Amino acid sequence: MLLFARNIGGRASLRVSSFHSSPLQNPFPLFLTPSSLSSQNSIFARPVIWFTSFLCVIRYPFVSKPSFDDIASESMRSFLQQDGPHLSDSALAPIWVSKALVKLKGDPKSALKFFKEAGARAGFRHAAESYCVLAHILFCGMFYLDARSVIKEWILLGREFPGCDFFDMLWSTRNVCRPGFGVFDTLFNVLVDLGMLEEARQCFWKMNKFRVLPKVRSCNELLHRLSKSSKGGLALSFFKDMVVAGLSPSVFTYNMVIGCLAREGDLEAARSLFEEMKAKGLRPDIVTYNSLIDGYGKVGMLTGAVSVFEEMKDAGCEPDVITYNSLINCFCKFERIPQAFEYLHGMKQRGLQPNVVTYSTLIDAFCKAGMLLEANKFFVDMIRVGLQPNEFTYTSLIDANCKIGDLNEAFKLESEMQQAGVNLNIVTYTALLDGLCEDGRMREAEELFGALLKAGWTLNQQIYTSLFHGYIKAKMMEKAMDILEEMNKKNLKPDLLLYGTKIWGLCRQNEIEDSMAVIREMMDCGLTANSYIYTTLIDAYFKVGKTTEAVNLLQEMQDLGIKITVVTYGVLIDGLCKIGLVQQAVRYFDHMTRNGLQPNIMIYTALIDGLCKNDCLEEAKNLFNEMLDKGISPDKLVYTSLIDGNMKHGNPGEALSLRNRMVEIGMELDLCAYTSLIWGFSRYGQVQLAKSLLDEMLRKGIIPDQVLCICLLRKYYELGDINEALALHDDMARRGLISGTIDITVPSVHT
Incomplete structure (x- = not known):
């Protein structure tokens, strides 16, 4: 007692x-x-x-x-x-x-x-002194875990008192036992473990001052925490402090800093450390090389990524699945799918099996490129080899199907996803809601939105923007404004995407002045209009006949340093072609190619159509051949434009060849294509061919207009084929293609 x-x-x-x-x-x-x-x-x-x-x-x-x-x-x-x-x-x-x-x-x-x-x-x-004294006693007695627990308890208690310097207090009691400085390493390690990274850095500086440095292993843990917190600058700074203090970083240490810098896009610093570790006799391992490859790839420096890959092999370091996945991902990200496939084949040749990440990356790339058939093939193949698609795989396919309007397939995938036990995330739900909005199914979109709210999901900016876009598209302006008000209540500030959607909705209603007011509102909020917004305004100006204003906006984009995309050039070229300014459109076409932009099918189609309609057939043919050389498949409008252009220039044979090519590749002719062919062959007296094409289009359920039918009938009469003309007239009248009282002696009118 x-x-x-x-x-x-x-x-x-x-x-x-x-x-x-x-x-x-x-x-x-x-x-x-x-x-x-x-x-x-x-x-x-x-x-x-x-x-x-x-x-x-x-x-x-x-x-x-x-x-x-x-x-x-x-x-x-x-x-x-x-x-x-x-x-x-x-x-x-x-x-x-x-x-x-x-x-x-x-x-x-x-x-x-x-x-x-x-x-x-x-x-x-x-008292704090009791903790410190006991920590020293326990550490000297080799009760290391107990010492660590005491220090941890003390630090957690000390958090309640700002200004408490843990190192100073522990240092002041160091003479309780024989000098043993391992306890200071434990203090440093506990600070890191508790996430007190700044306190740990300050502790390191004082430890360095009194030459009681922590172990490299403990320093590595701080570097790991800094890198996970996306603090590459601090990680690099602490790494340099380690070196100055006389500590010898290991390969593991270098890997953490290089990986952090590479993830943050500071490839120059990452490469410098890479060269430094080699100069110190440390051999980079697979983690080092993978970090650099991934870093170069993410910022689009594909040559750098390939260079590191080759250097890796030359150094005798065998690439693994992660290496190939990084290369495949970076080439897919920058729309270089053929090169990505080369690395897929190389991966298999080395006996490495593609994993879920490999398949998901390629499926996503196919989906973004609009190659849904290829995406589905890979999806089936990954299941066949026993790989379970993850939420990323399903979301890519769901989003792609929503974008092409195939909502049945999208919801089928969503059901399959749930049956497989794969949880839907907010990105998946956003894709589905966006698809419903794009398809005008606003009631279902509202139901999905309400269900997410009821289920307690934290809805992000994008999902609100999708619903806002749907209301704008459906011209439900009152509900659109309600969404803006709700976003404001939730402190969700409008971003560029939402402002762009609002401007797009106003431009659809030709309210360009109101659109400009929205741009001023954006600027007041510190936002600058992007390429999408400028492109929307250019298109709107063309539609209301304000060509000069549209062209001036392009110049404004250049002056402000806003990136001019292929889509922007496409809208500009299409607008100029539609008002007959094809030579000006050709100049912009040449300008974009000189700047390294590759024209897409929309631009080729608009320009070929414009050239054909403005009697520039040879230039149109050259562009058509250029498309084929680049592996771009012409669409139906390109073929129809060239058929019409050749007919007008007296080349019915070439027009027929184009029609035959369409049939060979399985492309269905539409009303415009048949009209151009029938009118052209009628004009050049090839009435039997024209009539066979008329019969063909009727069998397909495509109904010609009355003007085209009269054109063909009149040619029969002109050629003296009265019996054929009368029989055709009766057949057309019976089908309801022409009025029974039509006067075929009226001068012909063609399209």
Whole structure:
């Protein structure tokens, strides 16, 4: 049983550090020492204390709660017995715990028990010094895990007191035991483990100052945390601090910093470290090379990625699945699918099996390129080889099907996804909602939106923008404004995509002035119109006949340094061709190719159609051949334009060849194509061929207009085939293609 003196006085403010500045005295000066007992004629000279002690023994001979005597070791009991009578619980002070711990430094186990028991007392709180003293004692006694736990508890407690310097406090108590600096490495490591990265960096600087450096392993952990927090600059700075301090970074250390810098796009710094590690005799491993390949690929430096890949092989480092996946991903990302396939084949030749990431990357690339058939083939193949598609795989296919308007297939995939136990994410739901909005199925879109809200999903900016776009497209302006109001309530600020959608909706209604007002509103919010918004305005100006304003916007884009895309050029060229300014359109076509932009099928189609309609057939043919050379498949409009152009220029044979090519490749002729062919052959007297084409289109359910039928009939009469003409006239009248009272002597009119 411990008995405590009542008058603790002002000595509780003494610091442990004072223990070592002078010869060690009795750590509890309020204890009654043997000498004081003798000077006062033994304990019986204090009858009150003796009587109180006697009552305690009689009243509480056995107690359920263990006292310090119960938990202390023999050395602890010896210490207390030697230093005087016991103190009562109420008199326990933090500074006395610290002094008691110093006495117990030779018995770490008892010191820890004593510390825990004291801390368990109601209303008691250990001083920081007690934590530090115990940490030193435990570490010197090789109780490393216990020391770590004590330091961790102390740091968590110290968080409540701003300005607490953990290193300084631990350093000030270092002489409790024989010098051992591993405890400071533990402090550093715990700070990192608790996510106190800035405190850990400050701790490192002080450790460096006193030359008690942490282990490289502990430094690696801080670098790992900094890199995961996307703090490449801080990671690089700390790495340099390590080197200056004299620590020798390992390959693992270099890999973390190089990987972090590469992910953040700082390839120059990453490459510099790569060369530095080689100069120091460290051999880059597969992680090093993969980090650089992925970094170069993500920023579009494909040549750099390939160069590192070749260097990797030359160094005898075998590429793995991650290496090939990085290469495939970067080439797919920048629409270089054929090159991605080369690495897929190389991967297989090395005996490496494509995994879910490989398949998903290629499927996503096919989907984004509009090659849904190829995407579906890969999807089926990955299931065939036993790979389970993940949410990324399904979402790519769902989004692609929504974009082409095949919502049945999209929702079929969504159902399949759920049956396979793959969770839908917000991106998947956004794709489905966007698809419904694009298809005008606003009621279903609203139901999906409501279901997501009810299920507690946190809806993002994009899903609100999709719904807003759907309302704008459906001309439900009131509901669109309601969505904007709801976004405002949720503190979702309109972004460029939403502003672009709003401008697009206004332009659809030819409200260009209101669109310009929205642009001014954007600028007030610190946003700058992007290529999509400018392209929308250019298209709107062309549609209302304001050609000069449309062309001026392109110049404005150039002046502001806004990237002019292929789509922008496509809108400009199409607009110029439709108003007959084909030579100006050709100049812009040449300008875009000189700037390294590759014309797409929309641009070729618009320009070929414009050239054909403006009697520039040879230029149109040259563009057609250029398309074929580049592997771009002409669409139906291109063929129809060339058929019409050849007919007007007296080349019915070439027109027929184009028609035959369409049939060979499985392209169905439409009303425009048949009209051009029938009118042309009628004009050149080839009425039997014209009639066979008329019969062909009728069999396909394509109905010619009355003007075309009259054109063919009149040619029969002109050629003197009266019987054929009368029979055809009766057949046409019976089919309802012409009026029975039509006067075929009326001068012909052709399209």
